[in-house]
Each structure stands twice: as C-alpha cells, then as structure tokens.
Amino acid sequence: MQRILLIAVLPLLACAPTTGSGTGEASGTSGETEEPPNPMGSSTSGPSDSDASSSGPGDGSTTEPGDVSSTGEPEGSTGEVPSTWEWDLPEHFPEPKVPEENPMSAEKVELGRHLFYDRRLSANGTQSCADCHDQTLAFTDGLSLPVGSTGDVIPRNSMSLANVAYSSRHTWANPLLESLSQQATIPLFNEIPTELGAVFAEEEILGRLADDRVYAELFEAAYPSDDERVSWINIRRAIASFQRTLLSYRSPYDAFIAGDEDAVSESAKRGANLFFSEIFECHHCHNGFNFTNATEHAGTVFDTPAFFNTGLYNIDGNGTYPEGGWGLAEFTLEPQDMGKFKPPTLRNVALTAPYMHDGSIATLEEVVDTYAAGGRVIEEGPNAGDGRDNPYKSSFVSGFEMSEQDKADLLAFLESLTDEDFTTDPAFANPWE
Numbered sequence: 077m078q079r080i081l082l083i084a085v086l087p088l089l090a091c092a093p094t095t096g097s098g099t100g101e102a103s104g105t106s107g108e109t110e111e112p113p114n115p116m117g118s119s120t121s122g123p124s125d126s127d128a129s130s131s132g133p134g135d136g137s138t139t140e141p142g143d144v145s146s147t148g149e150p151e152g153s154t155g156e157v158p159s160t161w162e163w164d165l166p167e168h169f170p171e172p173k174v175p176e177e178n179p180m181s182a183e184k185v186e187l188g189r190h191l192f193y194d195r196r197l198s199a200n201g202t203q204s205c206a207d208c209h210d211q212t213l214a215f216t217d218g219l220s221l222p223v224g225s226t227g228d229v230i231p232r233n234s235m236s237l238a239n240v241a242y243s244s245r246h247t248w249a250n251p252l253l254e255s256l257s258q259q260a261t262i263p264l265f266n267e268i269p270t271e272l273g274a275v276f277a278e279e280e281i282l283g284r285l286a287d288d289r290v291y292a293e294l295f296e297a298a299y300p301s302d303d304e305r306v307s308w309i310n311i312r313r314a315i316a317s318f319q320r321t322l323l324s325y326r327s328p329y330d331a332f333i334a335g336d337e338d339a340v341s342e343s344a345k346r347g348a349n350l351f352f353s354e355i356f357e358c359h360h361c362h363n364g365f366n367f368t369n370a371t372e373h374a375g376t377v378f379d380t381p382a383f384f385n386t387g388l389y390n391i392d393g394n395g396t397y398p399e400g401g402w403g404l405a406e407f408t409l410e411p412q413d414m415g416k417f418k419p420p421t422l423r424n425v426a427l428t429a430p431y432m433h434d435g436s437i438a439t440l441e442e443v444v445d446t447y448a449a450g451g452r453v454i455e456e457g458p459n460a461g462d463g464r465d466n467p468y469k470s471s472f473v474s475g476f477e478m479s480e481q482d483k484a485d486l487l488a489f490l491e492s493l494t495d496e497d498f499t500t501d502p503a504f505a506n507p508w509e
C-alpha cells in the first residue's frame with residue numbers, strides 16, 4: 077500500500093530524487109539526432125528483438141520505479157484465455173509491441189472497454205477515463221487543463237490516445253513509464269493531484285465491480301482460470317489491452333499514402349512537403365507513421381530521442397519553464413532537461429486543441445506561427461520571457477520564413493491527418509450506452 081502511493085504520486089511531482097537515477101537511458105531521453113526525411117517509414121525498425129521486457133519495465137514485471145508488482149500483484153500473466161489476436165493493419169503500419177505478460181485477447185479488450193468508460197472506477201463515482209479522453213476528440217477533452225474527480229486541476233493537457241499502443245514513453249515527460257498498464261496506475265491511484273482517486277476506495281471499487289453481473293461475465297471470459305479475477309492488475313491490463321486497439325490509420329493522408337492521389341488536396345500535398353523539408357524541420361521530432369519520435373513497435377531495436385524543448389518559455393533568461401511544468405527535468409533533475417517534453421502524435425491534431433503540455437496554445441495556426449518564429453515570446457505576466465532564446469531549445473526549432481500560402485498548406489496537411497473512422501468507430505465507443 078505504502079509503495080503504491082509513493083509510486084503513483086512520483087510522476088507528477090516536481091522533484092523526487094529517487095526518480096532521477098532511474099532513467100539510465102541517455103539516448104532515449106535527451107539526445108538529438110538527425111533523422112533522414114522519411115514520410116511514413118519508421119526510423120526505428122530493425123530485426124526482431126522479440127522480448128518485450130528487454131527495453132525496460134514491462135507491465136509490472138520489474139523493480140524499476142513506477143513498477144507496482146511489489147504490492148503483491150502477480151507478476152506473470154494471470155489465468156487468461158490464450159491469445160488468438162490478429163492485428164488488421166495497413167501496409168505502412170507495423171504491429172504494436174505487446175508486453176509478454178499481457179497478451180492481446182478480444183475478451184480482455186472488451187472488459188477493458190467497459191472499464192475505460194465506467195465511472196465506478198473513481199472513488200466518488202463521478203469520473204471515468206473517458207471523461208478526459210473523449211472519442212469524438214480523438215480521446216482528448218478540449219480543455220487546457222482537466223479537472224480530476226475531486227476537483228484538483230491536473231497541470232497537464234489531456235493527451236490523445238490515438239495509437240498509444242506505439243508510445244515508447246507515456247505521458248508528456250515521464251521517461252520511466254514504459255507500459256500502458258503501468259501508466260494506468262497514475263489516473264487510478266494518484267493523490268496529488270487526484271484523478272479517479274481509486275486509492276481512497278480500492279477495496280470498495282473492486283467490490284462494486286465484483287457485484288456487477290456484466291462484469292462477472294466479462295472477467296470470467298477474460299481471465300477464466302484466475303481465482304482472483306477482479307483484481308487491480310487484471311483491471312489495468314484489460315484497460316491497457318483496450319487502449320492498444322485505439323489505432324488511427326484511416327485518415328485522408330493514409331489513403332494518399334496507400335496510393336489514392338485524390339484523397340488529399342493539392343494544398344495538403346504541398347503542406348506535407350513543407351512538413352518533411354529541412355527548412356520547416358517538423359519531421360525531425362514528429363517522425364514516422366505516427367508523427368512522433370517517441371514511437372516503438374514490434375521489432376524496435378533502437379530507442380530514439382523522445383523529449384525536446386521547443387522554446388515555449390524562458391522565464392528568467394536562463395531557460396526556466398513555469399514551476400510544475402519543467403518536463404523531463406522534473407524526473408532527471410538535469411538542468412539541460414528543462415522544458416523537454418515528448419512530441420505528441422499529430423494524428424487527429426485538428427481535433428485535439430488546445431495544444432502543448434499545458435494547453436497554452438489555443439489554435440493550430442498559433443502553433444505553426446510559434447514554430448515559424450522559432451519559439452514563443454511572452455510579453456508580460458509571471459511567465460514573461462523570450463522562448464526563442466531559451467538555451468535548452470532544440471536546434472531544429474530555429475524559425476523559418478512562411479508565406480500565407482505556406483501556412484495554409486501546412487495546416488491543410490495537418491488537417492488531412494484527421495481520421496473520422498477512428499472518432500466514430502463503434503468498437504471504441506461507450507459499451508454502456
């Protein structure tokens with residue numbers, strides 16, 4: 077119990093020394109490399125490395141910070157149905173990497189979907205995962221900063237869950253959360269700030285689910301030979317399995333990649349060329365089929381740089397970001413990690429406003445203007461400063477000339493990444509309605 081609290085709280089706290097040493101993966105956290113322009117390929121593919129756990133903590137199977145297995149949860153896979161899962165993916169999409177101890181099954185996915193949409197998972201019964209991750213908004217919530225079930229403001233913008241199966245790192249800046257079932261401990265059990273607040277009613281919530289007939293069937297189908305089916309590890313793994321199915325690959329841009337020349341406008345095609353150009357530089361960080369370097373999939377061998385400073389703040393001229401929003405530096409305590417965040421996927425980005433880790437940019441047009449300027453200037457107030465001069469800013473954010481036509485083209489390209497089949501797919505919708 078003690079341990080779970082500590083761990084669950086760490087990821088959002090500014091400076092917990094114990095997290096500092098745990099990164100140990102310099103190449104994956106702060107370096108930057110030149111990536112060749114590679115529109116839809118992956119920069120990280122390579123021969124299969126098969127063992128999912130070799131890249132770091134898997135779903136509760138190691139003793140890294142962020143792991144929860146010491147709470148008495150079983151470590152291996154629990155008595156579940158054998159996996160007969162098959163991915164149905166287009167050619168330009170690799171298979172996601174699935175942790176060995178949490179294989180995919182249709183039964184677990186269905187259980188996970190029910191849990192994802194169930195407010196009984198919060199202590200006071202007022203909030204579910206879906207309240208901050210709404211399918212129609214590509215699983216974001218339209219707010220700058222969301223509010224948890226007990227009224228706490230969460231100091232980060234809710235992230236899209238589109239293609240989260242491919243995230244090599246989860247959340248905006250945590251270098252340690254490597255699996256979805258690990259990540260789920262945060263919204264469930266975090267106290268400061270509180271999201272679902274399940275930590276205040278762990279046994280009660282398990283009781284609520286155990287008493288429900290729908291769940292009796294769903295848990296039995298998913299974990300038939302497990303004596304203690306209704307457990308937190310089974311809950312987290314089922315939600316993780318559901319999230320791995322949230323795949324977005326049916327946008328107009330995907331149709332274009334698959335050979336349909338007319339799927340996107342001429343403007344969007346020009347915009348794509350700008351996006352992948354060495355003048356606009358976007359692709360260096362929003363790389364590959366998922367438009368983010370923080371991507372891994374089955375067969376990934378190399379860990380690509382996952383965190384960057386894009387010059388949004390420079391409070392005292394020394395590069396400081398606002399208190400509580402230091403990014404990677406909160407975990408590594410390294411000054412050069414100040415303001416470094418994960419590049420989010422740009423799939424469905426036209427639906428995920430407001431933007432950035434703190435929701436501080438309202439529109440896509442303003443995001444693009446900020447990159448063109450090489451960072452953000454804040455004239456007055458507590459956060460005043462010239463982000464263009466932030467000493468920790470990536471050299472890929474150095475500004476560029478952009479005509480009105482260029483801007484319209486780049487925006488048209490970004491809009492072509494909107495996948496309406498994804499935001500309306502009944503398989504991802506609320507099963508309780």
Ligand code: HEC
Nearest residue numbers: 204205208222223224232233234235243245246247248263
């Ligand atoms: C109160 C709003 C809220 C609730 C409730 C919530 N989330 Fe989130 N979610 C967020 C925010 C904010 C972030 C970014 C957190 C950060 O960077 O520290 C996030 C990030 C994530 C990520 C990381 C995405 C990535 O790119 O790696 C996943 C996965 C996720 N949430 C899943 C869930 C699940 C599963 C639940 C329910 C158990 C849930 N969330 C409940 C707001 C919420």
Ligand code: HEC
Nearest residue numbers: 356357358361384417418419420431432433443447470472
């Ligand atoms: C040096 C790496 C880097 C480069 C180059 C880069 N980005 Fe980003 N991008 C990021 C990071 C990191 C974030 C999140 C920053 C934050 O929240 O502090 C981000 C955020 C965004 C967002 C907001 C997404 C959301 O969901 O909030 C958009 C849109 C975006 N970038 C588009 C672009 C475009 C267009 C270009 C080229 C003009 C570009 N980026 C160049 C790293 C980069």
